Amino acid sequence: MDWDPIAEGRGIDPRLGPVQLKPGQSMTLNLPHIEGAPLPDKVEVIAGVWADGETFGETDWVNKLLSHRASLVSAYEQAISLLQQGLDQGWTRDRYLAELNEKPSVLPFNTLRSNLQANQNSDADPTSLLHQMRGLLSRFRQHLDLLRQVKLPASKPTDDASLR
Numbered sequence: 001m002d003w004d005p006i007a008e009g010r011g012i013d014p015r016l017g018p019v020q021l022k023p024g025q026s027m028t029l030n031l032p033h034i035e036g037a038p039l040p041d042k043v044e045v046i047a048g049v050w051a052d053g054e055t056f057g058e059t060d061w062v063n064k065l066l067s068h069r070a071s072l073v074s075a076y077e078q079a080i081s082l083l084q085q086g087l088d089q090g091w092t093r094d095r096y097l098a099e100l101n102e103k104p105s106v107l108p109f110n111t112l113r114s115n116l117q118a119n120q121n122s123d124a125d126p127t128s129l130l131h132q133m134r135g136l137l138s139r140f141r142q143h144l145d146l147l148r149q150v151k152l153p154a155s156k157p158t159d160d161a162s163l164r
Contacts, residue, residue, distance in 0.1 A: 079108035
């Protein structure tokens with residue numbers, strides 16, 4: 001299992017940025033498991049990125065975390081561009097959905113699709129659609145800013161078996 005609260009939009013206070021664990025603090029997460037099977041009695045952290053950009057763990061896993069964050073930044077940039085274009089050109093709900101057909105199934109585009117699909121009558125009230133798209137644009141910009149605030153390492157990650 002991999003978990004990145006910044007990339008998933010969890011562990012983020014919109015006013016303060018990423019929530020960071022201080023020495024001695026802990027965090028509780030729900031772990032997926034097979035129903036009827038015993039719960040794991042321990043979890044081994046094999047890689048991570050600290051708030052200052054330092055990394056630890058197996059290189060392949062660190063690279064996977066960093067790559068996922070980079071692709072998410074790109075997806076948010078594309079989603080923001082699409083939303084802004086739609087607002088500038090006065091797109092309808094159907095036009096937004098048509099444009100989304102070409103987009104990957106990743107967090108910002110999935111959020112946009114879900115919102116549009118849930119509000120099937122938004123074309124009847126253009127003001128409602130405009131308000132909805134402006135709200136999403138604001139949220140996406142805020143989340144992109146938070147993703148960009150996370151410092152990424154200046155050098156390549158190193159394997160550090162002593163941290164396992």
